[in-house]
Structures are given as structure tokens and as C-alpha cells.
Amino acid sequence: MIVVENLVKTIRRQKVLKGIDITVQQGSITGIVGRNGAGKTTLLRTIAGIINPTKGNVTFDGKSVYAFPEVKQNIVFVPDTTDALKQYSIKEIVSLYGLIYSNFDSEYFYSLLRRFSMKETGKIRYFSKGQKALFSLILAFSTNAKFLLLDEPTDGLDVIIKKEILRFIAGEVAERDVSVVISSHRLDELEALADHIIVLKDGIVDSHLDMESLKQKYRKLQVAYENHLPDGLKKHLDILHNSGRVYIILVPSDDEETIDLLQKSNPLLYEELPLSLEDIFVAKLGGDSYAS
Amino acid sequence: MLPKALWKKEWKHVSLIAWGILIIFLLEYPFKASMKIEEWKEEREHYVLDWEWNNFLIHQMEYSFTASVFTVFAVVLIIVLAGILIGLERSSKRHDFSLALPFSKRSMFLTKWVLGFATILFSYTVSFWLGYLVLLRSEYGYVLTELDVTTIFFAPLAAYFVIFSLAMLIGTIAGDMRSQVTLSFIFLFFAQGFSIILLHFLATHGLIYFDYVLPPFLQDIFWPTYLTSMNIAIADLIYPIIGGVIFFIVGMLLFEKAPAEHSGEFLVFRSLHPIFAFGILISSALAGGLLMTTMISFGFTGGINVLSYWIGAIVAGGFSWIIIKRLLQISK
Numbered sequence: 001m002i003v004v005e006n007l008v009k010t011i012r013r014q015k016v017l018k019g020i021d022i023t024v025q026q027g028s029i030t031g032i033v034g035r036n037g038a039g040k041t042t043l044l045r046t047i048a049g050i051i052n053p054t055k056g057n058v059t060f061d062g063k064s065v066y067a068f069p070e071v072k073q074n075i076v077f078v079p080d081t082t083d084a085l086k087q088y089s090i091k092e093i094v095s096l097y098g099l100i101y102s103n104f105d106s107e108y109f110y111s112l113l114r115r116f117s118m119k120e121t122g123k124i125r126y127f128s129k130g131q132k133a134l135f136s137l138i139l140a141f142s143t144n145a146k147f148l149l150l151d152e153p154t155d156g157l158d159v160i161i162k163k164e165i166l167r168f169i170a171g172e173v174a175e176r177d178v179s180v181v182i183s184s185h186r187l188d189e190l191e192a193l194a195d196h197i198i199v200l201k202d203g204i205v206d207s208h209l210d211m212e213s214l215k216q217k218y219r220k221l222q223v224a225y226e227n228h229l230p231d232g233l234k235k236h237l238d239i240l241h242n243s244g245r246v247y248i249i250l251v252p253s254d255d256e257e258t259i260d261l262l263q264k265s266n267p268l269l270y271e272e273l274p275l276s277l278e279d280i281f282v283a284k285l286g287g288d289s290y291a292s
Numbered sequence: 293m294l295p296k297a298l299w300k301k302e303w304k305h306v307s308l309i310a311w312g313i314l315i316i317f318l319l320e321y322p323f324k325a326s327m328k329i330e331e332w333k334e335e336r337e338h339y340v341l342d343w344e345w346n347n348f349l350i351h352q353m354e355y356s357f358t359a360s361v362f363t364v365f366a367v368v369l370i371i372v373l374a375g376i377l378i379g380l381e382r383s384s385k386r387h388d389f390s391l392a393l394p395f396s397k398r399s400m401f402l403t404k405w406v407l408g409f410a411t412i413l414f415s416y417t418v419s420f421w422l423g424y425l426v427l428l429r430s431e432y433g434y435v436l437t438e439l440d441v442t443t444i445f446f447a448p449l450a451a452y453f454v455i456f457s458l459a460m461l462i463g464t465i466a467g468d469m470r471s472q473v474t475l476s477f478i479f480l481f482f483a484q485g486f487s488i489i490l491l492h493f494l495a496t497h498g499l500i501y502f503d504y505v506l507p508p509f510l511q512d513i514f515w516p517t518y519l520t521s522m523n524i525a526i527a528d529l530i531y532p533i534i535g536g537v538i539f540f541i542v543g544m545l546l547f548e549k550a551p552a553e554h555s556g557e558f559l560v561f562r563s564l565h566p567i568f569a570f571g572i573l574i575s576s577a578l579a580g581g582l583l584m585t586t587m588i589s590f591g592f593t594g595g596i597n598v599l600s601y602w603i604g605a606i607v608a609g610g611f612s613w614i615i616i617k618r619l620l621q622i623s624k
Contacts, residue, residue, distance in 0.1 A: 011553050012562075042553075050391040051552045072394035084389035087304065099297035100393055 001025060001061060002047065002075070002147055002181075008055035009042055016042045018203040019056070024181055026146065029173055031190035032183040033281070034200035040183035043200065044149045047181070048077035060147070073101060074146040080155055082132040086125040093124070093139065101143040109142035116164075130161030137165060141172050150182045154189060166193055191277040199281070215275050219251050223262065224269035233261055238283035248273065250283045295395055298403040305386075306376050306407065313369050314415040320362035321423025328356045329430045349435045356427065357420075357444045359520040367519070370412060370452060371459045371476045377404040378463030378547075379472035382555040391552055401547040405460055405540065412452050420445055444521040446529055451518035454532035455480065457539035458515070464546040465564060467557035484514050489578035496585055496601045558619050569616050573609055580608020 007020040016039045024030050032040050045051050047058050049065040049072060057064050060071040085093055090113075097104045113120050116134055118127070124135055133153060140148050153169070154162040170193055173180055184190055190197060197214070199206040223229070224246045229239075236258040241248040246269070251258050263270065303310075332352060339345035381387050390400065428436055459476040466472035487510055494500045511517070512531045518524060546561075554560040559568065584604025585597055 009553075045388065045552075048392045050388050069396050070394050072392065077388070077392035079385060079388055081385055083385035092304070096297060096300055099295070099300060 002179075003059045004043075004047060004056070005059070006056040007043070007046060007053050007058065009039075009046055009051065010054045011042070016203050017046065017053070020200075020203075020205055022198055022205060022208065024147065024179055026179055027173070027177060028179050028195045029169070029193055030179070030181045030196045030198060031194035032181060032198045032200060033185060033187060033190060034206075036185065038200040039203045040185075040200055041151055044077065044151050044181065044183050048072070048075060048149055050077065073103070075149065076101075076140045076143050076145040076147070077149045078136050078140045078151065078153065080152045082124055082127075082136050086123070089123050090119070090121055097139060097143065101145065103144035105142050105144055109138060112138040112142065116168075130157050130165075133157055134161070134165055134168070137168060141176070141178065144176075144178075146177065147179045147181065150180060152184055153182060154184070154186065162189070169193065187278045187281055188276070197277070211277075214277070214280065217253055218275060218280055219253050219259070220248065220273045220275040220279055221251060221262070222246065222248050222269060222271050222273050223267040225265075225267055230265050233258065233265065236261070240279055240283055250275075250279055294399055294403045294406065297393070298395060298400060299407060301390070302377065302404055302407050305380070306373060306411065309369060309373050309376060310411040310415070313366065313373065313411060314419070316362050316366045316369060317415045317419035318422070320360065320366065321357075321419040322426050324360065324362070325356055325423040325426040328352060329427070329432065332432060346435070349432055350438045353427065353432070353435050353439055354444075354522065356423070357439075358522060359448070363448070363519050366452070367455060367516070370456050371473055373408055373411065374456060374459030374463050374476065375469040375473045377408050378460065379466055379469030382466075382560070383468035387552065387555050397548045398544060401460075401464075401544050405457075405543070408460065409453065409456055412456060413449070416449060416452060440521070440526075443524060443526045443529075446526065447518050447521040447524050450529045450532040450536070451515055454515050454518070454536035454539065457536040457543065461539040461543035461546070464543050464550055465559055465561055467555055467560045471558050480515060484510050486575060486578075489575065489582050492582045492585070493578050493601075496581065496597055565620055569620060572612055572616050576612030577605040577609035581605035583608070 002024040004020055004022045004024075007017050008015065009017040020039075020043060022030075032043060034040050042051070046053050047065070049058070049069060052066060057066070059065070060075055063071045065071055065075065088096065094104075094106050094109060097109075098106060110120055113135075116138070118131055118135065118138075124132060127135060137150070137153065140150075150169075154165055157165070166189055169180060169182075172178060182190065182194065191211075195211055197207075197209045197211060199209070220240070226245070228245060229242075229247050229249075236251070236255065238250040239247055240250055251262070332349065335348070336345065339348060381390060391397075424436070424441070427433060458479060459472070462476045462479060463472045466475055484506060487506055491500065491504045491506075495502045495504060512528070513535060515532060515535065518529065518532050550560045552560075554562065559565060581601040581604045584600045584607075588600045588604075
């Protein structure tokens with residue numbers, strides 16, 4: 001279990017993380033979402049022990065990652081590029097990882113390369129961008145570490161390789177005793193993958209959500225009126241989209257009073273639409289920069 | 293025991309320059325010794341008297357172990373080696389990769405330092421003794437008994453030790469390889485250089501006489517002196533050894549404290565910015581004043597001298613201020 005306690009990080013006199021408290025359980029996929037500059041990468045780099053916190057601590061099974069760096073045998077950080085390894089051949093990388101991570105499984109590593117029809121020799125600098133991303137994940141999963149920290153693993157990749165990577169992550173977590181923490185601004189990807197979502201906003205945890213219960217918390221409705229949505233209702237709901245007299249709105253499922261008022265306001269159209277994670281974030285955090 | 297994984301990781305990046313250092317030392321010692329022997333064979337006919345010839349040979353033997361152009365290359369390569377070990381990593385994605393590994397920062401620094409110094413020690417020792425053997429097995433080998441070989445061997449080694457440790461220390465505060473290498477060269481000469489420009493300032497303004505001499509301790513800590521064993525006693529080597537040990541310990545402590553979020557900037561410790569800004573400004577102004585008085589008003593005294601000093605100081609200070617602003621802008 002990774003426990004992040006009251007993590008504060010100040011960079012250039014600006015508080016990037018303002019007291020983060022989170023716990024990542026074994027065998028889960030946790031998505032960290034937030035706008036650009038919300039502190040996602042800083043949080044992951046601090047958990048990985050790359051940067052030291054100004055205040056607070058990160059522990060793995062009760063041991064601080066800063067005081068006992070050897071616990072990082074079980075916390076592998078996967079950055080958004082493979083530049084650190086570009087000078088190495090695959091053989092050299094396997095040899096190096098075998099020395100770094102005591103549980104590194106080279107047979108499993110090569111079997112994954114074969115599964116994805118990737119070259120088993122040569123330097124990774126000649127791989128395509130998608131292959132490099134996949135290679136990083138294969139390498140990380142082959143360490144048999146208990147926690148993987150993935151920083152924007154699908155950023156800039158085409159749809160096909162992106163789906164392949166997401167399927168691979170989901171498959172690995174289901175089959176092996178591994179937990180994954182993924183930072184992303186792509187809600188659609190995390191929606192299909194994550195068990196928990198941590199929303200970072202301006203350096204603090206805005207919400208920590210369980211995906212199972214999240215979608216039951218809200219209802220997405222499409223309503224249309226002869227003139228416009230009654231003003232008295234507007235303060236009780238979030239308008240996701242408005243086109244003329246048609247409104248797509250978000251209402252808390254337990255707010256029966258608002259739902260009752262909506263139904264009694266004589267809408268020309270009243271229908272429930274399938275709810276996505278993106279709808280909740282757009283409504284609750286504002287803007288549409290979470291889903292690009 | 294330092295982790296094998298770190299050795300392997302570091303060696304991957306320094307192997308090329310390690311070979312470069314070995315080649316330079318091979319040129320410096322065995323190659324140079326072979327060339328000297330050929331030279332002496334031709335020189336022999338110019339000497340009639342045996343005692344003259346012997347004196348010549350003793351001096352030549354000393355010169356064959358003295359600093360040469362290859363020594364300058366060796367110093368440059370050693371500073372670049374330290375730059376590759378610390379600075380180059382900091383300005384690349386390798387830095388995140390390294391710091392995310394399950395090893396302490398102390399073992400990372402120790403591996404870098406030990407690998408770097410072992411490269412120097414091995415290359416130097418092998419080359420030196422190969423050179424010695426070449427001379428010993430030649431017809432002039434008997435002259436080697438006239439030399440203090442212990443000092444001749446250890447003096448340059450102590451100099452390389454202190455220069456490498458200094459460059460590694462600078463690496464812990466510098467944000468990338470360019471700033472590390474530049475600052476390492478500056479700090480190699482800083483204490484003496486700054487003293488000279490400061491004393492010249494005082495002399496120009498009539499506060500001391502122009503025939504000033506540098507305090508002896510500044511000569512003791514002028515590390516390039518030890519690159520040659522000429523006029524150096526074995527006991528004098530205590531200064532570079534103590535200096536190297538201090539730089540090593542301070543470097544290790546600072547490496548552990550260095551904030552990774554400022555890697556790639558000019559300096560990683562932002563608290564040093566005002567000190568460096570002030571230091572560069574003052575040093576440049578003093579150097580500008582010295583240059584102006586020695587080039588323009590050399591031989592003049594009094595008012596003209598002071599006026600030209602201040603013109604030089606203001607111009608150099610102004611330029612340096614522009615450079616300082618640009619340098620520190622990298623860090624914003």
C-alpha cells in the first residue's frame with residue numbers, strides 16, 4: 001500500500017502541491033486527472049522519490065520512499081518518454097533491469113515482446129513512438145513491482161496503439177498482483193480503466209471518487225422548453241450544453257426535489273442520457289480541457 | 293558495496309571519455325618518453341664533456357615527466373568526465389530515470405565519483421609506469437636514480453584528484469553540463485584570479501603598492517601547480533589531498549540535497565543565484581578595470597589610471613550584467 005501524507009511541494013515559491021493525502025491500495029487502477037498544471041506529474045515524481053517534498057511523506061508498506069529508497073523495488077515510475085534508455089540496446093536494458101530489480105523476469109519480458117510482434121534486438125531509438133510507449137510498459141510490468149506509476153502513458157499516440165496499451169494495462173492488472181497509478185487528462189481512457197479517480201485541482205485533491213458509485217451519483221438529462229429553462233431551477237443543476245431551447249443537464253441522483261421540479265416544469269422533452277465521466281468533470285470542474 | 297547496476301549504468305555513458313583519458317595519458321608518458329629517447333640520441337653528439345651530458349640528461353628526464361600540452365588535454369577531459377557523470381544526466385530524461393531507481397543518492401554519487409576517479413587512477417598509473425619502463429629499459433635508464441620518482445608520480449595524481457573532486461562538487465550545484473564545465477574551469481583559478489584583480493584595484497587607488505605578491509596560502513591552493521612535480525616536495529601534497537577530500541565530502545552532501553526540480557537550469561540551488569550574480573558582476577568589473585589600466589593607461593599613474601580603471605570596470609560590469617540576466621533567466 002502506498003500512503004501519501006500531507007504532501008506539499010513548493011517550486012519557485014509557488015505551491016504546486018498543497019497537502020495531498022491519498023492511499024493507493026494493492027491491485028487497483030487509480031487515475032489521477034486534472035488540468036494542465038494541476039500537479040499530476042509533480043505528484044507522480046514526488047511519489048517516485050524523484051523530487052523531495054517540501055513537507056509530508058510517501059510511504060510504501062510503512063517505509064518512507066525517501067529514507068528507504070530500496071522500497072522502490074516495488075514502485076516503478078514510467079515517464080512519458082523513453083529517452084533515458086535510447087542509447088541502450090534491448091539486450092543491455094534487460095541486463096541493466098535484471099541488476100536493478102531483483103524480481104525482473106526476462107522470460108516474461110521477451111514473451112511480451114513476441115506477443116506484440118516487437119523486435120527483440122537492436123536499440124529502442126528505432127522503434128515507433130507507439131512501440132516505445134508499449135516497450136516502457138512491458139519493461140515496467142516485467143519488473144514484477146507492486147506499483148507502477150504511469151505518467152500520461154498514451155499521450156500523443158494514435159487510437160489503435162492507444163487501445164492496445166489500455167487493454168494491455170487492464171489485462172496485466174487483472175492477471176497479476178500489481179497496482180497502477182495513471183496520470184492523464186483523457187477522461188474517456190480512464191473511465192474504461194480506473195477503479196478510482198483522484199481529481200487534482202490547483203494542487204489539492206478536489207475529489208477522490210470510486211468509479212462504481214460515481215455514475216450512480218448523477219443523472220444526465222436532456223430537456224427542452226417552449227421558451228427557456230426556468231430560472232429557479234438553474235441554481236440546482238449543472239448545464240452541460242445549451243442549444244437554443246434544448247438543455248443537457250446534470251442533476252445529483254439523490255436530489256429528488258430538483259428532479260420533481262423539472263418534471264413539473266412542463267418540459268417539451270424530458271429524457272435520460274447515458275452519463276460519462278467527462279460530463280461530471282465538465283460540470284463540476286468547469287471547462288472542457290479534461291477531454292481533448 | 294556500491295550497486296553493480298549503477299556501475300553498469302554510469303559506465304555506459306563514460307566509457308568513451310574513459311578511453312580518451314587513457315589515450316591522452318599514454319601520449320603523455322610512454323609515447324612522450326619514446327620521443328625523448330630519440331631526441332637525446334641526436335643531442336648526444338653536441339656534448340663533449342660527460343658531466344655536461346649527465347646534467348642535460350637529468351633535466352631532460354625531469355622534463356619528460358613534467359606537464360605538457362597533453363596534461364592540459366587531460367585536465368579538460370577530466371572536467372568533461374565529471375560533466376558527463378553529473379551535468380549531462382541532469383539536463384536529460386536520464387535524471388528522472390536515475391532518481392526513480394531503488395538506490396540512495398549517496399550510493400549514486402559514490403558510484404559516479406569512484407568510477408570517475410578509478411578511470412583517472414588506472415589510466416594515469418598504467419601510463420606513468422609504462423613511460424617509466426620505457427625510460428628505464430633505454431640506455432639512459434641509469435639517470436632515473438637521480439630523480440625523486442615518488443613525488444614525480446604522486447604530485448600530478450594529487451592534482452587530478454583535487455581537480456576531479458572540485459568538478460564533481462561544482463556538478464552538484466550546477467544544473468547542466470555546460471554550467472558545470474564552465475564553472476569548474478572558473479573555480480580552478482578563482483581564488484588566485486580574484487585576489488589578483490582585487491589587489492590591482494587596491495593598487496590603482498593607491499591603497500597598496502603595485503609590487504604586491506599573492507599570499508602563500510593562495511599558491512598552496514593553486515591546484516594546477518601540482519600537475520608538475522617541479523619545485524614540489526612530497527609534504528606539499530597535503531594541500532591538494534585535503535582539498536580533494538573536502539570537495540568530495542561537500543559534493544556528496546550537496547548531491548543528496550540537490551533539488552531535482554531545478555535540473556537543467558544554470559544552478560539547482562536557487563539560494564545561490566544572488567551570490568553568483570553579485571560575484572560575477574564584481575569579478576567582471578574588477579577584471580575590466582585591470583584590463584583597461586594595463587592596456588590603455590599602462591605607465592600612467594594617479595587620475596588617468598583611476599579614470600580608465602573605472603571606464604573598464606563599468607563597461608565590463610555592464611556586459612556581465614546582461615550575461616547574468618540571461619544566465620539566470622534560464623532558471624525562471
